[in-house]
Amino acid sequence: MKNRKKIATVWLGGCSGCHMSFLDIDERILDIIQLADIVKSPIVDQKEFPYVDLALVEGSVTCDEHLAEIKNIRAKSKMLIAFGDCAVMTNVTGMRNYFPLNEVLDTSYVNAISNDEGGESPSHPCLMKLNDKAVPLQEVVTVDFVIPGCPPDADTIFYVLQEFLNDRTPNLSTAHKLKYG
Numbered sequence: 001m002k003n004r005k006k007i008a009t010v011w012l013g014g015c016s017g018c019h020m021s022f023l024d025i026d027e028r029i030l031d032i033i034q035l036a037d038i039v040k041s042p043i044v045d046q047k048e049f050p051y052v053d054l055a056l057v058e059g060s061v062t063c064d065e066h067l068a069e070i071k072n073i074r075a076k077s078k079m080l081i082a083f084g085d086c087a088v089m090t091n092v093t094g095m096r097n098y099f100p101l102n103e104v105l106d107t108s109y110v111n112a113i114s115n116d117e118g119g120e121s122p123s124h125p126c127l128m129k130l131n132d133k134a135v136p137l138q139e140v141v142t143v144d145f146v147i148p149g150c151p152p153d154a155d156t157i158f159y160v161l162q163e164f165l166n167d168r169t170p171n172l173s174t175a176h177k178l179k180y181g
Helices: 017-021 026-035 064-077 085-089 092-099 101-110 156-165 171-181
Strands: 006-011 036-040 050-060 062-063 077-083 130-135 146-147
Touching: 006 017, 006 092, 017 050, 017 156, 026 156, 036 050, 036 156, 050 064, 050 085, 050 156, 062 064, 062 156, 064 077, 064 130, 085 092, 092 130, 101 130, 146 156
Parallel strands: 006 036, 006 050, 050 077, 077 146
Antiparallel strands: 062 130
């Protein structure tokens, strides 16, 4: 029996829509489980990121924690897949890039709610330190494949996983033709 592959899915600066589409593959998850183990995801509580064959990463790099995490993921993944438009081009999370970070924080925290403690943006060592700009994955690590979409549809996600898990390279233009004729 050939070695089972290991898959991880990760959620950085995004809305989790890509993971919701992943769950939309429904019973086809059983076909994936025949070929691989899902060893890390938002629903698999493993503290350390394991070595994996495929890492699907949703969301952009928006803070210091994301930067450290994506570098660790890249080091421990044979193949890193940018999973959805936020991972590829920052999409919605990158909308804040049009404004200075202090204005974003003031609008989000100071002006949005009444703060009896003087109207300052939250600052605590336990809170993530936002980067000045949200950036797509390929600006900080090498990305091996892209699954586009906001979010990508379940059929495309399933197709890409099936192809990679069977040691084939997906052709998204072929997948599109199969689905839409």
